Amino acid sequence: MLRPSLNSKQIHVGQTLPESAQTYTEADLVAYGAATWDWHRLHYDQAYAQSKNLPGLLIDGQVFGAVFAREAMNWAGPRAFIQSMKLKMKSMAFARDHLVAKGMVNSLDESTGVCVVHLKQEIFCENRLVADALTAIRIAEL
């Protein structure tokens, strides 16, 4: 059965999205690389990563965009549509880091006749910001 989607009456500025947390294992990095046909050695070859002056296996920055999209879609429901995302990397994260994704409604725009919600999303490793995004998501109509 179809899960209900949020509508504009159920959303307000400052509303928070549920947090999600994950410790990224080496297996997670390999799984993401394989799923995206990306076999770059930075993500599984420790000696190679060290040769690039990195302290560990690097988490591919694009995974954070996928996490932001996952959280936005799971929050807004199946009839929502992500129109855009401005993803910025703020610091590097590595295998075995425990990352927490957060999100909040920044603004709502109904000027075009449909409701577009602008989310501010962030991923932290403890108190360090790893990545953020401004995500515009079109909400299901009433």
Place this chain on the structure above:
Amino acid sequence: MDLLTPELLALIGKEAYYPAREPLSEASIRYFSLALRDDNPLYLDEAYAREAGYNGLIAQPTLVCETCQYAHAAPDADGYIGHEWHLNVPGCRMIRAGNDYTFMRPVLASDRISVKWTLESMVEKPASRGGTQLFVQSVATYIDQAHEIVAINTETLVFQPLVSHA
């Protein structure tokens, strides 16, 4: 300022095109769901996706911009098969600074997505830890079987001089 050479500047405007070799596919979408630990049925259950109003199983929003499925080449020395300009920036490592995604419509498992890359700009800027770093901006345009654009990805990479962490 010595990273941005005349040879690099001459590459601005260069394009590369990768025609789709097959549909994105339900398998690629399910694999991505497993890797992301995402059990949203929009990506796993075609009947559910149709009930939500789509014409079939859809892909996760950013998958089309993240996958190198368009590529068909042996891995390079770094193990990578996706698009690269193979810029010669000696003594630097390359890291991702950000991606600006624009999505026109949900991508279906049945879509055949071709990709066009364009090298838009290169700018050398001072680095916070001294010296300079080179910002390279490229645009990937994702095009379906009807020659319609389904997504645009403006990607910024930065070449940073390697420094010791001693």
